[in-house]
Amino acid sequence: MRVTVSRKGHFNAAHRLYRKDWSDDKNQLVFDKCSNPNFHGHNYELIVSVTGEIDQETGYVIDIKTLKEIMKEEVEDAFDHKNLNIEVPEFKDLNPTAENISVVIYNKMRPRIKPHLDLEITLFETPRNFVTYSGN
Numbered sequence: 001m002r003v004t005v006s007r008k009g010h011f012n013a014a015h016r017l018y019r020k021d022w023s024d025d026k027n028q029l030v031f032d033k034c035s036n037p038n039f040h041g042h043n044y045e046l047i048v049s050v051t052g053e054i055d056q057e058t059g060y061v062i063d064i065k066t067l068k069e070i071m072k073e074e075v076e077d078a079f080d081h082k083n084l085n086i087e088v089p090e091f092k093d094l095n096p097t098a099e100n101i102s103v104v105i106y107n108k109m110r111p112r113i114k115p116h117l118d119l120e121i122t123l124f125e126t127p128r129n130f131v132t133y134s135g136n
């Protein structure tokens with residue numbers, strides 16, 4: 001029996017979408033308001049899902065307290081109330097789009113989840129706009 005265990009998380013962060021190697025005009029053309037040089041913020045919501053066989057001893061796929069702790073350390077402590085472009089090293093040379101943020105979250109969490117369990121990240125940048133990454 002493969003079962004999926006999920007937990008919701010949240011962080012507030014500022015960002016700006018732009019490429020250093022593009023002109024201001026091209027950044028403005030491609031990223032529009034999201035390229036505002038003074039940054040802007042989002043209330044990011046995420047759902048982290050872990051899928052695998054139920055452990056016959058504990059009855060758990062993963063202890064959700066463990067999942068909570070990993071999300072706090074790898075996502076919330078790292079990103080909450082930060083400027084992603086300036087304060088989060090992973091985005092020093094990586095555009096902090098929802099797509100790239102979901103990949104960064106996955107890559108930070110993956111080593112801390114047992115290898116036989118599948119991991120999926122769903123990241124909401126707004127209540128209507130969200131992306132999903134599961135390592136492929």
Ligand code: NI
Nearest residue numbers: 015034040042
């Ligand atoms: Ni934005």
